[in-house]
Amino acid sequence: MFNQMRDADMHAGHDAGPGFSHGVALAAGRDASELEQIRRANALAEARRMRNAIAMVMVLLKEIDDIETGEPDLSAFAEIAGLFGDVAEFAARGAGFARMLAEPGAADGTGRAQ
Secondary structure, three states, X not given: OHHHHHHHHHHOOOOOOHHHHHHHHHHXXXXXXXXXXXXXXXXXXXXXXXXXXXXXXXXXXXXXXXXXXXXXXXXXXHHHHHHHHHHHHHHHHHHHHHHXXXXXXXXXXXXXXX
16 A cells, blocks of 8 residues: 555655655654653552552551551451552562663563563
């Protein structure tokens, strides 16, 4: 399709030579650069979201100060363990997004550096 458009343009008397190809390459490069900037902005926003999620879980973890070793409701310890697991998950995701930001061009939307 692209070749047909270029050929038709050339037959109409327009020069679609190297300058045309260069213009297409510049536009594609600019689009890739803009896409990379969007991905990096999203990665930073996600890293911040993970930080905020960790902060919320830390508030809930203050409950650990009210628990004694002889706590009769053992589910309280399971809840605390789950909260620590949440922190670990959020931290791993946040670290992945931060690594993505540390490696320009590696933003792929997964939160993991390639």
